[in-house]
Amino acid sequence: MKLLVTGGAGFIGSNFIHYRLKNHPNDQIVNLDVLTYAGHLESLKDLAGNENYQFIKGDITNSEDVKKGMEGVETVVHFAAESHVDRSIVDPLIFVKTNVLGTAQLLEAALDNKVKRFHHVSSDEVYGHLGPEDAAFTENTPYHPRTPYSASKAGSDHLVRAYFETYGLPVTITNCANNFGPFQDPEKLIPRFITNLLMGKKVPLMGKGENIREWLHTEDHSKAIDLVLQKGRLGETYLIQGEEKTNLEITRMLLKILGMGEDMIEYVEERLGHDFRYANDGSKLKALGWEKEHSLEKDLKEVVSWYKENEWWWKPLKHGRPNIDRKVQKAYEPIH
Numbered sequence: 001m002k003l004l005v006t007g008g009a010g011f012i013g014s015n016f017i018h019y020r021l022k023n024h025p026n027d028q029i030v031n032l033d034v035l036t037y038a039g040h041l042e043s044l045k046d047l048a049g050n051e052n053y054q055f056i057k058g059d060i061t062n063s064e065d066v067k068k069g070m071e072g073v074e075t076v077v078h079f080a081a082e083s084h085v086d087r088s089i090v091d092p093l094i095f096v097k098t099n100v101l102g103t104a105q106l107l108e109a110a111l112d113n114k115v116k117r118f119h120h121v122s123s124d125e126v127y128g129h130l131g132p133e134d135a136a137f138t139e140n141t142p143y144h145p146r147t148p149y150s151a152s153k154a155g156s157d158h159l160v161r162a163y164f165e166t167y168g169l170p171v172t173i174t175n176c177a178n179n180f181g182p183f184q185d186p187e188k189l190i191p192r193f194i195t196n197l198l199m200g201k202k203v204p205l206m207g208k209g210e211n212i213r214e215w216l217h218t219e220d221h222s223k224a225i226d227l228v229l230q231k232g233r234l235g236e237t238y239l240i241q242g243e244e245k246t247n248l249e250i251t252r253m254l255l256k257i258l259g260m261g262e263d264m265i266e267y268v269e270e271r272l273g274h275d276f277r278y279a280n281d282g283s284k285l286k287a288l289g290w291e292k293e294h295s296l297e298k299d300l301k302e303v304v305s306w307y308k309e310n311e312w313w314w315k316p317l318k319h320g321r322p323n324i325d326r327k328v329q330k331a332y333e334p335i336h
């Protein structure tokens with residue numbers, strides 16, 4: 001099968017390409033990625049010379065690039081996005097451009113090329129946030145995005161569904177929890193904390209660290225997408241459930257793995273509108289046969305080891321980047 005993977009140089013996309021080529025060695029994969037600050041071809045350097053893998057540097061918001069990527073493709077798995085909530089607070093318009101317009105360009109080209117499946121990768125953040133006692137999100141929870149990131153992902157989800165309803169494009173959607181695994185950019189919580197600690201620096205924890213996130217290993221995520229491609233019903237959405245933990249619990253797990261104390265935590269100001277809790281009811285996907293195989297308890301250690309052993313990958317990314325925390329604070333100033 002020939003697949004177009006968009007955003008394959010990013011965190012989850014690169015893990016998905018590795019997973020797919022390992023488990024479906026006869027697939028041909030085209031990776032269309034414009035290589036923003038979040039795109040790292042180094043994550044795929046082991047695929048050099050693999051005849052079943054092709055990289056195209058291209059922008060999903062550009063119809064010519066998308067046309068080139070879509071040639072002869074049966075299945076599209078769409079990861080490409082601006083994905084960092086903090087950045088969306090500082091610069092929302094690029095999120096609208098990439099996540100909404102980019103998805104629309106891909107949907108148009110998918111229709112023209114009569115692809116057999118357009119799979120859209122989305123986030124549980126489109127549903128808003130939950131209180132401590134609220135029931136988990138289901139596929140029927142009304143959308144209530146609260147950040148420019150989640151609003152742009154919500155927009156893309158609606159477009160994907162509209163192309164199913166209006167044009168009969170064969171689509172499926174998965175919305176998932178926060179991912180953890182190798183090759184995640186050190187701007188996101190888990191790799192940021194690991195790499196800070198490996199460099200002997202403190203970790204900035206917002207508020208009291210009480211916010212709750214669900215965590216999903218990238219391999220479990222790839223398996224879920226694979227299953228939905230095989231067995232998912234067209235036009236349907238599947239939530240992918242992770243494991244709930246507070247940010248403080250995650251921080252403590254990392255400190256324990258690295259043999260460090262709580263003096264390495266620096267408590268920083270809570271972000272305005274910081275979503276309190278996300279939780280997903282994964283029964284619909286489980287009914288297709290998916291089960292989570294990884295756990296934080298077992299696999300966070302491996303992720304820490306990966307960052308220990310792969311400084312060549314993340315060290316260059318820790319330097320020379322603008323301080324997003326400061327910019328986020330500044331973005332709020334006029335509103336306070």
Ligand SMILES: NC(=O)c1ccc[n+]([C@@H]2O[C@H](COP(=O)([O-])OP(=O)(O)OC[C@H]3O[C@@H](n4cnc5c(N)ncnc54)[C@H](O)[C@@H]3O)[C@@H](O)[C@H]2O)c1
Pocket residue numbers: 006007008009010011012013032033034035036037038039040058059060061078079080081082083084098102121122123124153176177178179180185
């Ligand atoms: N990381 C998570 O925990 C998480 C959770 C739920 C959903 N998601 C979704 O999964 C997908 C992948 O997330 P990720 O964490 O791997 O993101 P990422 O930021 O690590 O990677 C995004 C990739 O998309 C590419 N890209 C950005 N703009 C592009 C454009 N205009 N044209 C082509 N390529 C472009 C980047 O270069 C990068 O390689 C996203 O759609 C995100 O919304 C992520």
